[in-house]
Amino acid sequence: MDFETVIGLEVHAQLLTETKIFCSCSTKFGGAPNSHTCPVCLGMPGVLPVLNRKVVEYAIKMALATNCRINKSCSYARKNYFYPDLPKGYQISQYAYPLAEHGYVLLDVDGEQKKIGLTRIHMEEDAGKLMHDEHNPVSYVDLNRTGVPLIEIVSEPDMRTPAEASDYLKRLHEILVYLEICDGNMEEGSFRCDANVSIRPKGQKEFGTRTELKNMNSFRNVQRALEYEIKRQQYIVEHGGAIVQETRLWDDAQGVTNSMRSKEEAHDYRYFPDPDLVPVIVDDEWVEKIRRELPELPLVKRERFVNDYQIPAYDAGVLTADKALAHYYEEVVRLCLSPKAASNWVMGDVLKFLNEEKRDIRNCPITAVALAEMIKLIEDGTISGKMAKEIVEDMYKTGKAPQDVIAEKGMVQITDEGALGAVIQKIIDASPNQIKDYRGGKDKLFGFFVGQVMKATQGKANPQLVNELLKKMLAG
Ligand code: ADP
Ligand code: MG
Ligand code: ZN
Numbered sequence: 001m002d003f004e005t006v007i008g009l010e011v012h013a014q015l016l017t018e019t020k021i022f023c024s025c026s027t028k029f030g031g032a033p034n035s036h037t038c039p040v041c042l043g044m045p046g047v048l049p050v051l052n053r054k055v056v057e058y059a060i061k062m063a064l065a066t067n068c069r070i071n072k073s074c075s076y077a078r079k080n081y082f083y084p085d086l087p088k089g090y091q092i093s094q095y096a097y098p099l100a101e102h103g104y105v106l107l108d109v110d111g112e113q114k115k116i117g118l119t120r121i122h123m124e125e126d127a128g129k130l131m132h133d134e135h136n137p138v139s140y141v142d143l144n145r146t147g148v149p150l151i152e153i154v155s156e157p158d159m160r161t162p163a164e165a166s167d168y169l170k171r172l173h174e175i176l177v178y179l180e181i182c183d184g185n186m187e188e189g190s191f192r193c194d195a196n197v198s199i200r201p202k203g204q205k206e207f208g209t210r211t212e213l214k215n216m217n218s219f220r221n222v223q224r225a226l227e228y229e230i231k232r233q234q235y236i237v238e239h240g241g242a243i244v245q246e247t248r249l250w251d252d253a254q255g256v257t258n259s260m261r262s263k264e265e266a267h268d269y270r271y272f273p274d275p276d277l278v279p280v281i282v283d284d285e286w287v288e289k290i291r292r293e294l295p296e297l298p299l300v301k302r303e304r305f306v307n308d309y310q311i312p313a314y315d316a317g318v319l320t321a322d323k324a325l326a327h328y329y330e331e332v333v334r335l336c337l338s339p340k341a342a343s344n345w346v347m348g349d350v351l352k353f354l355n356e357e358k359r360d361i362r363n364c365p366i367t368a369v370a371l372a373e374m375i376k377l378i379e380d381g382t383i384s385g386k387m388a389k390e391i392v393e394d395m396y397k398t399g400k401a402p403q404d405v406i407a408e409k410g411m412v413q414i415t416d417e418g419a420l421g422a423v424i425q426k427i428i429d430a431s432p433n434q435i436k437d438y439r440g441g442k443d444k445l446f447g448f449f450v451g452q453v454m455k456a457t458q459g460k461a462n463p464q465l466v467n468e469l470l471k472k473m474l475a476g
Pocket of ligand 3: 020023024025036038040041042147
């Protein structure tokens, strides 16, 4: 049977506010267990939550960047369940009246744009963390994370392959980081994804029963978990079984998903409006102010790079994947005015060095000014492209300007016609037999002369000039 896959993702992003969503405790990651807590986030009786305005502002930013409709009024609801990392016994979230709805993100699928719908974006609080003792049968509770603000971004079931799902996640991640409202750290859990997946026979309208996958902490693992789960569901259906709606955990070591619990339904949570919090009114003026402050978004930047710098879409994609990298690139171009050369050096050598050390462009030892200088030195013939390869490596290691590296290594290219002519004349004088053979029609000897010049100049002669002069002088 031919199956089609249906995927919808729920993403939780921790917001980079200084303080928690309903109290003034720090949101900093790490810190001694339970040191970032107070009666509010510990869920003591008799205390009241106070909404952090920054949380709403950041959530609006994301809603605008993903083309959502922002509701003029939204409110908080209690989602009731018991778990030791949830001291209040309920999570404050949004249910019937979320902040924003009906958005979309654009993907590039096989060269065509595909819209992935966003059902909603809402605000909620994070839960704490359980720490399990490896050697003893005990667990500890750390409530530092309790009350850290989250936005949940729920997609429509619009994705059809694990690759699309992974691409969608990368786009969301990119936007959040560009907006500087989330650090995007998947390993530390500031960007988390639950993946819902089902299969159906090709051509069937109704969706199949879905499973929900959790515990994937990288883009790659989201894709791997989905690939495994699709195969598992197909196997069951092909053998006459039925998919059970449930939550499954990704096991990274074994590369499989395992059943965790049967899927809860919304009514299990007994959602009800939180009586401690008033509705949030979002007026147009506030939204417009935030809209004006939005930075240029990745997709727009990408298109601008292709149009303004005439670089391939591939280059633009790599260079804009990180806002700081894009800025670095634009600085180099502004200074050397050679967009394609700049893109080659940034994407090639600079990124290679940085990746080898898992270093960030913000800490790159080669400044944009230095790289631009180097590109100009190639273009004015001072150094050859081959010399530049060596020079740029030195610049990275030492943080020195290209001129200093060149001076130290004595690497300046010989571009002086007179000086080079003299070298060539000496070689001609010393090779009477080869000259005779060359002039007699043995064209291959041209390479011999090039070799001689390069040897005499220790490879510093400008190759084009050597060619030109040799042609002229060997002709007699
Ligand atoms: P819950 O909050 O209980 O997980 P939601 O209705 O909010 O349920 O849906 C969660 C996600 O599941 C959404 O991203 C949605 O697109 C996706 N989804 C819903 N039905 C299916 C399905 N049959 N197959 C795959 N994904 C689905
Ligand atoms: Mg869910
Ligand atoms: Zn607190």
